[in-house]
Structure formats: structure tokens, C-alpha cells
Amino acid sequence: MSRYEIAFSGQVVPGAQLELVKANLAKLFQADAQRIALLFSGRRLVIKNNLDAAAAEKYRATLERAGALVDVQSMDVEIEEVELAPPPSYQAAPAVATAEPRRLVVAPRDEYMAAFVDVEAPDFGIAPLGVDLQDDKPEPVAPRVDLSQFSLAPAGSDMGQIKPGPAGPPPDTSHLKLQE
Secondary structure, eight states: OOOEEEEEEEEEOTTOOHHHHHHHHHHHHTOOHHHHHHHTTSSOEEEEEEEOHHHHHHHHHHHHHTTEEEEEEEOOOOOOOOOOOOOOOEEEOOOOSSSSOOEEEEOOSSHHHHTTTTOOEEOOOOOOTTOOOSOOOOOOOOOOOOOTTOOOOOTTOOOSOOOOOOOOOOOOOTTOOOOO
16 A cells, blocks of 8 residues: 655745645644744755555645645665675685684685685684683782771761851840731
8 A cells, every 4th residue: 555745845836825824724724923934945845644545635735725746756775676696706725734824715706706716814714502702701809008197987987177166145136026
């Protein structure tokens, strides 16, 4: 089922007056002048999307009667079919008993890849299932900090906090009276 979108870029029906079209769209969309001005900014704005063919035609006809030319486009994406190239044939280099890593020899699959035939790439291979490929991390070593200059005071001792001063006198409320 095809889906469509309705887009407007500020174009009016030939022979229609711009101010009348703006007034018609303001009434149709129940929008203020600022939103209508945004519609006529010249940019392509999608008004409604995900419509079936009948609803898209209904929107197009209604907006055209109001004086606006809209663009109805299908939202269906065309999927390009691509034929995949056959996988390249790999030829492993013979095992050599030296410390030098093995090199992978690849046969080019087409003209483009033939340009890379002389490139040497290491043959990394594939590890068996369940093998941990992460290198072991050494245990973290705690930094050596000299704390010999510090000591603990006995519980309840004065640690040099500032003592609060004496509380001020209470406010004088003798002049206040309650009315009955």
C-alpha cells in the first residue's frame, strides 16, 4: 500500500491573489498570521504525511480550492537491487618457522581490486569460540603516601572549632498588647 506526503513551498494557483490565498489557508488551518507567513517562506514544508492515495487527493483538491499549489509525493522508497560479488577465494601463505607474521594472499575479484594485489596484509585469522582476546591487566598498585605526620585526637577533645558566642538578650515585648 502506497503512502503519500503533502508538501507546500509557497506557490499559488495561477491567477489567485496572494492575500486571499493566505486568508483561505489561515481559515483552513486555523492558524495565525505568523504560521501562515512561515508557510509562504519559500521553503518546502511537509503539511501532512503517511496518507493513502484517496486522502492525499482529498488534501490536494482542498488546498487547490484554497488557492495553494501543493506537491503530492510517494513516501515509498525504491529499493535498488544489487547483485553481490562472489566472495574472494583466499589462499593462505605457507607456514614459515620464522618470527615474521604470516601474510595473507588474496586473489583479486575484479579490475578495481586488482590494483591492490601487491598490498601486504597480515593474516590475523579467527580465534576459537570462547577465547578471551583481552590482554590481562596488571593489578593496580596503591600509591605510597607518607601519613606519619598525622595523628588522631582522643574522642571528645577540642579540635579547634570556633565556639559560639553567648546568645543575645531576649527581645523586649512589654510594650505589646493583645486586643480583645
